[in-house]
Amino acid sequence: MSQIINPPSEIKLFPIRGCILPPGEHLPLNVFEPRYLNMVDDALAGDSFIGVIQPSPSGPSDKPALEKVGGAGRIVSHQETSDGRYLMVLEGVMRFAVDEELDVRKPYRVARADYRPFSQDLVEAHLTPMIEVAGLLDRLHAYFDLVGIETDWPALEQAPLSLVINKTAMAAPFDPAAKQRLLEASSIPQRAELLDNLMQDSLSQASSGSAG
Template structure:
């Protein structure tokens, strides 16, 4: 397989992938996620992904509601997103600085018993076959409401944004980037990940942000730093 292979459907992806459990991390198809890799087990994971040629890493959140705080292998949520290493740099002190580009979400079929220091899962991409079609469902997104809520959020938290970039972004890129950058916790991030379509993801993002703004108004919480 060429290292720049195009993935056009679930059958193009391997059934078994390494997984990187990371709380609060949300990767979505065609989204970019920067990672700073320094733990030995994950350095080994990156080395193996590069050696095998597929350059694929499954991002998935630990399910803290079903795991003890001391568990070495916390329970994983059932849905994650596989990404391909599209940028890689060595830090000079043993770390990797890399960027993953999301390919498709997956459901965990089973976690495998492996000898590698990192975890591996057998996964199924077919429930998310629409992930392979760029910009699918864009026309159904309520962009006007999304931008209005974004404006309120920025004002409430004294934040600024590149409005030229926002206004020129297609709906898929806008919704997914805002979802990935959102400051919410693992349950909200998982809901955004598992949304059945782009319209629903935008609606969840709007609802969660409106609830957060309402809570700040009633509690007098300080803005995000």
């Protein structure tokens, strides 16, 4: 993202459990519910921003409580299908904290967003030398084999490690609480450490299960 992008102070919310959007990543979405079709129409007519946020387990099913942190994404491509759905891609710009949910005359939810805790998201992140890259990639190999994720390993090993970490955080089948911790990690190195711990836990549990 070379251009300066200012996400809106009031952001449309797309609650999706088990889904996160880190800065710089791309999230393909298939939108079919009428309220979210309305949201996409409004976003396309306005600032093109949508906030991806996880609903928390509490609250009523029709309007569950929301996690405190989400990812602001900008619609970078969209296509309307013959049956009225939207196939679109969101590009993550930066994370936001929910300051308050607003009372709006819309079928979807809107929040006042606070981006100040995540100003570093607009700056390219560089991993510190404290991360042991070879060991992390070895565990990525083992974890991907465990959960059945296929990838182009030569390309992955040449990619920036920050990109690998964010894409794995999005794609890996961790539970929603773990996904939220990955999203809220204060830095790429912290996200890498948390991701490594989650993968090691999964590998250890699988090893214990097979041994038993």
